[in-house]
Amino acid sequence: TQRSSRSTLYADKEDKSSLLEPGNFPTITVEEPPQSDIYQQAIQRTLLWVGLAVAFGTGLGVVAGSEISEEFFAGYLVEQSLSVDNL
Numbered sequence: 001t002q003r004s005s006r007s008t009l010y011a012d013k014e015d016k017s018s019l020l021e022p023g024n025f026p027t028i029t030v031e032e033p034p035q036s037d038i039y040q041q042a043i044q045r046t047l048l049w050v051g052l053a054v055a056f057g058t059g060l061g062v063v064a065g066s067e068i069s070e071e072f073f074a075g076y077l078v079e080q081s082l083s084v085d086n087l
Contacts, residue, residue: 061069
């Protein structure tokens with residue numbers, strides 16, 4: 001089976017009239033990324049967010065002290081482990 005890369009949803013499939021009329025909803029078009037790039041994009045996004053968290057924690061250490069930074073990293077690791085647990 002081949003999956004469609006584009007999905008379109010209408011409020012009413014029979015009536016595709018003007019969106020300016022009362023009661024009509026906008027058309028929502030969802031385009032999926034190519035399946036070959038989806039894992040690479042996920043890894044890049046994950047590395048970006050982890051890098052930003054490390055930068056934020058390091059900034060906390062510089063500005064507010066090492067104890068606050070350690071608390072942030074401890075909380076961050078707990079939250080990450082709980083999110084992996086949900087998978």
